Each structure stands twice: as structure tokens, then as C-alpha cells.
């Protein structure tokens with residue numbers, strides 16, 4: 627009897643140890659699965675130059691003279707907030723373009739872009755942003771950064787909802803594109819998009835407008851990605867679109883603190899804005915650039 631008792635007692639403690647282990651492993655797996663690259667993305671091109679490593683927590687993309695590389699999300703989204711930490715190509719990155727963007731399919735696609743244009747050592751990257759609606763872009767804004775984007779990871783985010791698109795760098799809004807359909811401007815709101823990232827050779831354009839070419843003696847060039855957070859409305863097919871009305875990003879806007887930050891970035895770091903480029907649009911600025919005229923009472 628005593629033997630049996632102590633045996634079952636041992637058994638109980640054995641099972642409770644296993645239970646605790648299961649709970650620990652469960653919690654750990656739950657955390658790891660938030661944005662795990664194995665689950666969320668496919669490396670789609672680059673013939674081995676794009677690598678998912680560190681148990682799915684890190685992706686490195688590389689570029690050499692033969693090819694760049696890239697990955698894309700398995701899921702499609704209609705609206706969301708997408709965060710990614712990126713460490714850009716260090717050293718002489720002239721000619722290289724690291725891209726992080728949202729894009730729909732087809733010839734009449736919508737697209738929301740971050741493109742990081744490399745530079746010679748010690749000279750600043752340009753953060754190039756653009757928005758395409760129905761295959762039509764030409765909505766560029768460009769910025770310098772207030773830090774060295776090659777020294778460490780920084781968070782780059784898109785917010786995309788029915789009212790606005792906001793580009794954020796480390797949580798600071800750098801660009802807001804409002805839905806100005808009331809003013810006759812197109813807005814991306816029908817086509818689901820995938821999240822993409824790539825590293826490619828843009829030497830004809832990227833650095834000082836193409837004057838500085840890629841120095842292939844420095845290849846391969848490498849950019850790294852981690853902490854991917856796709857908080858979006860997942861698109862499964864046109865008939866079933868899962869998005870709770872309560873999803874915070876659907877109604878996210880810029881509060882007064884954010885608007886102040888946006889003005890600070892635009893005043894100090896913006897280097898190009900298509901909305902003020904009158905020479906480029908002799909027929910008049912695009913409709914989203916002009917404030918709607920409200921009739922005086």
C-alpha cells in the first residue's frame with residue numbers, strides 16, 4: 627500500500643512537471659509565432675540570397691552582381707498596420723535599393739512604398755516613399771533620417787485604413803496620405819495587398835539620381851529584417867473578409883502629438899514633395915495635394 631501510494635505520488639508530480647513544461651512551451655510558441663518569418667512569408671526570389679534564420683526571427687537579403695533577393699507575405703490584407711524592423715546595407719551602399727512595400731496584383735495595382743536609397747560611406751540614405759493607385763504612381767515624398775539606419779534596427783511601419791495611409795519611422799509619422807476622394811483624388815481601398823521586401827540594384831537611379839554606381843567590389847550587400855508585425859484584415863477571398871470593426875488600425879488617426887511630430891519631420895528632414903513640385907505638374911497639382919475649397923457661408 628505504502629509503495630503504491632508513493633508510486634502514484636511520484637506519478638502525479640511527474641505529470642504536473644510535464645504539464646508545466648507543456649504550458650511553458652505553449653506560451654513560448656505563442657510568442658514566437660507572432661511574426662515568425664517561416665509562418666508569415668515566403669522567400670520568392672534570389673536563388674538562396676534571401677535567408678530565413680534564427681528560428682524564423684531574422685531574414686537577411688543579399689545582393690551581388692548576378693541578382694538581388696526578396697520575400698513576400700503569404701497572406702493578403704485589406705487595411706492594416708504593418709511594422710518591420712530593418713537594418714540597412716552598411717558601408718558603401720551606393721546604388722542599392724532596399725524596399726519594404728505593400729502591393730496588390732494585376733496591371734491596375736495599388737502600392738505603398740518605402741524604398742531606402744543607399745549612398746557612399748558616411749553620406750545619408752534617402753527614404754523614398756510613393757503611393758500607386760490603379761497602376762498610377764508619381765506621388766513621391768523623400769526624406770533623410772535623423773539617425774544612421776545601418777548601425778542598428780529601426781522600425782518602419784505602414785498604417786493603411788479607409789481614411790488615411792501613414793508612413794512611420796520608429797513610431798514617428800513622416801508622411802500622411804489622406805483619402806481625398808471627396809476632392810476627386812483616387813485612393814487604394816478595393817484591392818488586397820501583400821507585404822513585400824527586397825534588395826536590388828538601382829544604380830541607374832538611386833544615388834544622386836544615378837550619378838554614383840554600385841561598387842561591386844563591396845558585394846555581397848546585405849540588409850536584415852526582424853520583428854515583423856502584420857496587424858491587418860486578412861483577405862481570404864472576395865466573399866469572406868475577416869476584419870472586426872473594432873480593429874484599432876481601422877480608425878487610427880494622428881492625434882495632436884503625432885501631427886506635431888509629422889510637422890517636425892517634414893520641416894527638418896523632407897527633401898522632396900511632389901505636392902509642391904509645380905514645375906512637374908504644369909496642368910495643376912494632383913487633386914490630393916490641394917485643400918478642398920469649402921464655400922464661405
Ligand SMILES: *[C@@H]1O[C@H](CO)[C@@H](O)[C@H](O)[C@H]1NC(C)=O
Nearest residue numbers: 743744745749750752833834
Ligand atoms: C547621398 O549623398 C549626397 C551628398 O551628401 C546627397 O546629395 C544625396 O542626397 C545622398 N543620398 C542619395 C540616396 O543620393
